[in-house]
Amino acid sequence: MALDQSFAGRSYPPTEPYEVGREKIREFAEAVGDANPAYTDAEAAKALGHPDVIAPPTFVFAITFKAAGEVVADPQLGLDYSRVVHGDQKFAYNRPVRAGDRLTVTSTIETIRSMAGNDILDIRGEVHDQDGEHVVTAWTKLVARAAEEA
Amino acid sequence: MTAKISYADVEVGTELPAQTFPVTRATLVRYAGASGDFNPIHWNERFAKEVGLPDVIAHGMFTMAEAIRVVTDWVGDPGAVVEYGVRFTRPVVVPDDDLGAVIEVSGKVAAKLDDHTVRVDLTATSAGQKVLGMSRAVVRLG
Numbered sequence: 001m002a003l004d005q006s007f008a009g010r011s012y013p014p015t016e017p018y019e020v021g022r023e024k025i026r027e028f029a030e031a032v033g034d035a036n037p038a039y040t041d042a043e044a045a046k047a048l049g050h051p052d053v054i055a056p057p058t059f060v061f062a063i064t065f066k067a068a069g070e071v072v073a074d075p076q077l078g079l080d081y082s083r084v085v086h087g088d089q090k091f092a093y094n095r096p097v098r099a100g101d102r103l104t105v106t107s108t109i110e111t112i113r114s115m116a117g118n119d120i121l122d123i124r125g126e127v128h129d130q131d132g133e134h135v136v137t138a139w140t141k142l143v144a145r146a147a148e149e150a
Numbered sequence: 151m152t153a154k155i156s157y158a159d160v161e162v163g164t165e166l167p168a169q170t171f172p173v174t175r176a177t178l179v180r181y182a183g184a185s186g187d188f189n190p191i192h193w194n195e196r197f198a199k200e201v202g203l204p205d206v207i208a209h210g211m212f213t214m215a216e217a218i219r220v221v222t223d224w225v226g227d228p229g230a231v232v233e234y235g236v237r238f239t240r241p242v243v244v245p246d247d248d249l250g251a252v253i254e255v256s257g258k259v260a261a262k263l264d265d266h267t268v269r270v271d272l273t274a275t276s277a278g279q280k281v282l283g284m285s286r287a288v289v290r291l292g
Contacts, residue, residue, distance in 0.1 A: 024184075027183075027184045028184045028185065030180075030184070031177075031180045031181045031183070031184035031185070032181065032184075032212065032215040032216060032219075033171065033177075033216075034215075034219055034222075036222060036223070036228055038227065038228055038229070039228070048226070048227045048229060049227075049229075050229055054228060054229050056215060056218075056222075056228060057215075057218050057222070057228060057231045057234055058211055058214050058215045058218065058234075061185070061211050062185050062186050062187070065187075066186070085238075086210050086211075086238055087237065087238060088235065088236065088237045088238070088284070089210070089211070089214060089235065089236055089238070090233070090234065090235030090236075091233065091234050091235070092232070092233045093231060093232055093233070093234075095229065096228060096229040096231075139235075
């Protein structure tokens, strides 16, 4: 079933703030095996010009994807999430995410297309800090594969 | 920002040091916990096969996280990354053995841009197959 094209351009209210913890950053860096000291050592991060430890570039996806999940789960949109795969992912950074940030995400459906029975959804998540400053924008392309004929 | 690579010293075609990243089932369980992505295709072989996959596959975002390390290890400051995007073209299949899979990543400078930035094009393969497409980062150099 093709999705309702009128959802293109729709924005969702900002999420509740997510507070970025230094131990969560450490856990993530260890999980990807990245020993860069900017992720775990505040002095090393300061030597690079950052006020505190920073997060690896893809860390913020956990936050933006959760926000996108609220879009995907919108019953009015009618997306079958069990058929969804992650197509593309892109980030544009104004600055790196860092410990102590309280981040909110505002999600917008940029485009909805149907191609060969697949529904393709482009969601943009704008991430702002507690001062309202833009931190990063995340673009997520989700592809809902066509249902097999019974 | 203090990047250890100077814009003036980089040409189009400059190759970044390539790296290989091993992935085992344990790696995926750990990444699931750290990222909050508990989709069972990344840890449950029975479920993965039920939905038509050959075996458990790595999180696409795990592969994305590893690929950018070729860039961040090159420049030193991960905060120098201005843009980063990938297309997930093929899954990284991770068998249930002690070896798991290996992701091989190489990168080279594809364009010199304004404001001391360069575009790096990344290539990520596993078992001889490209697993990321259109994998590009823009990074600010010193």
